[in-house]
Amino acid sequence: MSSPESGSYDATEAAPHGKPRATEWPLWEVFIRGQHGLSHRHVGSLHAADAESAIKNARDVYTRRNEGVSIWVVEAAAIAASSPEEKGPLYEPSNDKVYRHPTFFDIPDDVGAM
Amino acid sequence: MSEPLFEFLCRMGDNTLVLGHRVSEWCGVAPVLEEDIALANTALDLIGQTTLWLNLAGAVEGKGRDADALAFRRDVWEFRNVLLVEQLNGDFGQTMMRQFLFDLWHKGMLIALQGSSHDQIAAIAEKSLKEVTYHLERTTDTVIGLGDGTDESHNRMQKALDRLYPFVGEMFVSDDVDAAMVAESIAPDPADLRPVFDARLDEVLSDATLVRPTSDFAHKGGKSGQRHSEHLGHMLSQMQWLQRAYPDATW
Numbered sequence: 001m002s003s004p005e006s007g008s009y010d011a012t013e014a015a016p017h018g019k020p021r022a023t024e025w026p027l028w029e030v031f032i033r034g035q036h037g038l039s040h041r042h043v044g045s046l047h048a049a050d051a052e053s054a055i056k057n058a059r060d061v062y063t064r065r066n067e068g069v070s071i072w073v074v075e076a077a078a079i080a081a082s083s084p085e086e087k088g089p090l091y092e093p094s095n096d097k098v099y100r101h102p103t104f105f106d107i108p109d110d111v112g113a114m
Numbered sequence: 115m116s117e118p119l120f121e122f123l124c125r126m127g128d129n130t131l132v133l134g135h136r137v138s139e140w141c142g143v144a145p146v147l148e149e150d151i152a153l154a155n156t157a158l159d160l161i162g163q164t165t166l167w168l169n170l171a172g173a174v175e176g177k178g179r180d181a182d183a184l185a186f187r188r189d190v191w192e193f194r195n196v197l198l199v200e201q202l203n204g205d206f207g208q209t210m211m212r213q214f215l216f217d218l219w220h221k222g223m224l225i226a227l228q229g230s231s232h233d234q235i236a237a238i239a240e241k242s243l244k245e246v247t248y249h250l251e252r253t254t255d256t257v258i259g260l261g262d263g264t265d266e267s268h269n270r271m272q273k274a275l276d277r278l279y280p281f282v283g284e285m286f287v288s289d290d291v292d293a294a295m296v297a298e299s300i301a302p303d304p305a306d307l308r309p310v311f312d313a314r315l316d317e318v319l320s321d322a323t324l325v326r327p328t329s330d331f332a333h334k335g336g337k338s339g340q341r342h343s344e345h346l347g348h349m350l351s352q353m354q355w356l357q358r359a360y361p362d363a364t365w
Contacts, residue, residue, distance in 0.1 A: 046147075047146060047147075049259065055257060056255070060155050061148060064155060
């Protein structure tokens with residue numbers, strides 16, 4: 001996920017969901033690179049017993065309509081996420097520093113996507 | 115016996131039709147959401163393949179029947195699927211074992227059919243093989259995972275294997291239809307597919323810590339249509355109900 005506002009991960013300290021039940025498969029986050037996509041995007045999450053079956057499940061749940069050419073899965077518990085409460089100190093200082101954004105240049109078409 | 119090519123195509127199409135319908139019975143009630151979706155995908159793949167096989171069968175027959183007419187307007191004794199695919203779903207393990215045994219045969223058959231002298235059959239085989247390769251990967255992993263899993267899952271998988279193994283033999287029995295297909299290089303002799311099937315089955319069962327039954331007794335009568343099990347009639351009464359009650363109904 002690209003911004004802390006869009007949600008938090010189950011397994012982070014910021015959003016404790018308790019321990020999974022013993023009979024429950026771990027949660028995996030799924031990232032898919034689309035046909036013309038440049039990078040993998042987070043598309044959702046699912047449960048699976050291991051990484052291999054997580055990829056198979058991701059294939060079935062998220063790519064049946066030809067969405068992807070590449071799948072990444074990562075166990076949700078392995079993701080470190082910033083905490084939504086720290087939004088202010090982390091991001092607001094950059095709001096008034098427009099010179100940090102390269103908006104004053106005309107980008108030549110030949111450069112392509114940036 | 116009607117025309118051998120028609121018979122053969124009905125066998126291919128009825129296998130995928132009956133198994134596709136059986137698998138679709140899991141829709142909404144599978145043990146976990148991810149498996150539910152995966153099973154529905156498998157069912158849809160199989161029904162898609164059915165459309166190709168049975169439309170071709172109808173065209174070969176030349177009596178104006180299409181895939182829908184063949185699927186929904188034939189009675190039990192006209193079906194040509196092997197007995198394995200009409201067996202009840204049972205528990206999830208039994209469904210997975212049935213699927214694995216069929217996928218393993220199916221893949222070998224489709225690989226051979228890619229080299230068929232009949233262009234359309236070769237094309238259908240090539241398209242189906244991509245789907246079936248994935249089906250087999252998935253069921254192989256599941257059979258190994260559950261077989262080599264907990265005591266409970268292991269016991270259930272062994273039970274499923276013991277129960278379904280007597281239906282394996284029929285997939286490799288050759289008859290007059292097969293001989294006619296071999297003579298025209300349309301399809302392989304099913305018996306020739308057995309060694310590859312056996313070798314892979316032994317590997318997977320060994321990884322799954324499951325024991326292959328020693329008896330090679332095989333129930334027969336599905337692909338010839340002579341003796342289906344009682345389950346098929348019940349399934350068809352559900353599957354065909356709408357077209358029987360309201361013939362030619364459309365959306």
